[in-house]
Amino acid sequence: MTSPEFSYPEGSAAFPHAGLVGIAGLAPHEIFYLLDEAEQWVELNRGAEKRRELLRGLTIINAFFENSTRTLLSFEIAGKRLGADVVNMAVATSSVKKGETLIDTAMTLNAMQADAIVIRHGSSGAVQLIAGKVGCPVLNAGDGQHEHPTQALLDALTIRHAKRHFNGLRVTICGDILHSRVARSNILCLVSLGAEVRVCAPPALMPDAIEQMGVRVFHDFPAALKGADVVMMLRLQMERMEGQFIPSPREYRHLYGLSLDRLALAEPDALVMHPGPMNRGIEIESNVADLVGRSQITTQVEMGVAMRMACLDVLTRRARKVEGWA
């Protein structure tokens, strides 16, 4: 399947990147390429036999320096369904605690002849740093406040499944835009694909000069919702709930929580999205999160496994010497 409003330039059915550090740097046709590749895995995962031996003999290391159950599970399942040998490097038991530098850890993983390394790290730029030191593709599973590219790709896949296109689609992203790598990657991805992206946050949680990313800025949630085709709510991090950024969770909910009343301001068929885990009753009400036909929250999880399978497949093609690589 190819995206309806897009055809590849001649000879471009390939993905020239040696890793996936961020959405920044991907051309729209490369994003569409990954979305199209993911479709086959969506189908596969819905069937009874979910395993392929495509990556048989390859070693994938999930190196998560920050805890994340769902992203780790998603990558682990994706790798195993492709037949790879998947090993997880747990934070709690890592040599990092022994004072080893990040680069030494990376070089160790590389020396074990990993074929792909999936990294989550608390510091922005850590993944790029590692990618420059190892001889295999590196996939960013979230680094600091920088990027979380597979999240943006799975969100795009979810939107395309429901809406079929991105051109002119009004997407409202609401929450802690300032600290969110999910927001950042989604803005880069959706603007690149032609959507009209609106961001909405309390002033203290909105980055300066974000208009330069091609988005419209709102501080008033109802105004941001008006006419939206997609409403993407961000998780309010616990550590922001107290202190300087927001007055209180209750106040936040009152001003920026998504309720049924607020959702009614958007288009009648507007999608509701959330990267999870949700704080029900804070950034999103339960009856919105569970709204049949509108909430895409579990679909996002499903698309996540398919998208990570696509990324692992595409990025290891060069090493496997198969087509589809520039």
Added chain:
Amino acid sequence: MTSPEFSYPEGSAAFPHAGLVGIAGLAPHEIFYLLDEAEQWVELNRGAEKRRELLRGLTIINAFFENSTRTLLSFEIAGKRLGADVVNMAVATSSVKKGETLIDTAMTLNAMQADAIVIRHGSSGAVQLIAGKVGCPVLNAGDGQHEHPTQALLDALTIRHAKRHFNGLRVTICGDILHSRVARSNILCLVSLGAEVRVCAPPALMPDAIEQMGVRVFHDFPAALKGADVVMMLRLQMERMEGQFIPSPREYRHLYGLSLDRLALAEPDALVMHPGPMNRGIEIESNVADLVGRSQITTQVEMGVAMRMACLDVLTRRARKVEGWA
């Protein structure tokens, strides 16, 4: 192999349940069905080639919200020996810590298209709650003080291997009956299979009205042991060792610990069982735990892997569209 004293009703060689939340709700012929199915895996596991590809392509998620090395290992080995892709969701890194509700966690696991979810949780009823929200079989690996059905099934398999039948067999279960899901599931299982079950505990650790489960109640351990064919000791939980329930570990050992002298009150070939991990020198003396020919404690561990293989096989048959499903 079928159980000697049991033949299936016509056409009933099937297991109609969509999951295994507890022993309660299983008919005796269903329990025997699982015991019989486990026999093939006992044989397989004793051979050199222990792997089958029966569940190839299936994803099994072990979601353990409570720590348990041996049960987790047992399920993980069982799933891998059947050829499934097994992923563990570790408690310490789970989104649960981020305040996600149990149902949202369950829906996330489900959206990753798990083919079976094995759950251990500290709250009674948590597994049933999840089972109602997901589209795949759920296996209870222990929930609060409710049930631990695979433990009861592996205990029954262990007993059948040694004693060949259950009818009229005198089984004494001694320990913290009040808080023990192992005791609860074993009582339900053994009473259902026709055994004469005796429970023995200090008054503070015995549930009210437990006679209604069809057992005989003892507070005097020697009396409970007299003529027993099987003596099943429960682990004394650390947190009960101090405070309101028992005066002291030393006192407990004196009154309810299984010594060689006490074991002599049971039948000369009485089996000694313990679900582990043991507190040697508290509920059981070392020379009893290690008594060759009588102690079944390591056999229980062996039967555990086989029984979990049987449960994973049988419960995924509907999805795999193979026979043996009602």
Added chain:
Amino acid sequence: MTSPEFSYPEGSAAFPHAGLVGIAGLAPHEIFYLLDEAEQWVELNRGAEKRRELLRGLTIINAFFENSTRTLLSFEIAGKRLGADVVNMAVATSSVKKGETLIDTAMTLNAMQADAIVIRHGSSGAVQLIAGKVGCPVLNAGDGQHEHPTQALLDALTIRHAKRHFNGLRVTICGDILHSRVARSNILCLVSLGAEVRVCAPPALMPDAIEQMGVRVFHDFPAALKGADVVMMLRLQMERMEGQFIPSPREYRHLYGLSLDRLALAEPDALVMHPGPMNRGIEIESNVADLVGRSQITTQVEMGVAMRMACLDVLTRRARKVEGWA
């Protein structure tokens, strides 16, 4: 490939040991046998298809009672590349915390019909204790201050790759000799293979009577380096950095850190080795650790996977009924 200066005695191309608890007890021809076996896996791991099904159907349990990212990852990757089902028993979730004895844990792992158990434990002798209680090969992945045999073997493999022989090779091991199982296993291995081993440490970190192991003792690092063919630096453990053993990390670096100036005292082509994780700027300077053509530190990691594959292969041959077993 066989080692250049060694030929097997007639009919000895076999490895008679039922486990690998230490280098002590291995004859030189047995060490060479393992080195030779590892060569094929070095080759395999450098290729695109890294998986073999040699150990298909076998269950390997990694029971790590002490944290160690790199050794655990190395064994896990080794087992998976040989096609085994590998399960990790995590320390943090282990029954050990529930007061279970080590022998009971071992008997539990054994009852799950493990085909090999890899053990790391904080107490010297723990692995030997377990090996005596289980019916499958046990591999020591480090026990207390006793031995870490696969580290010594991978170090020997690394040295042989660069130097082709051991006879008369001058190897300087510098660091906390007193507490280091890496040093101990390396001394046993290298002395056995004919190398001239020098050990260098502050007086408080040097064992009494270590000369009896066949090494030369130095307290002056420059003297120990003179003419060395291999310089093996040990990690300074954090817990030794303060208090009775060394005055301060700065003082330690000044006296025992490996700088370019110091390295110039060794042979012009001397190898630099470190088992990792490194404290850069304490026991080793960054420009030495990264010295192209001299530093073997990432090669050691690579050799580690190959050597563990060799050990797992060789030690499970008896159970698999294949040749190469006495």
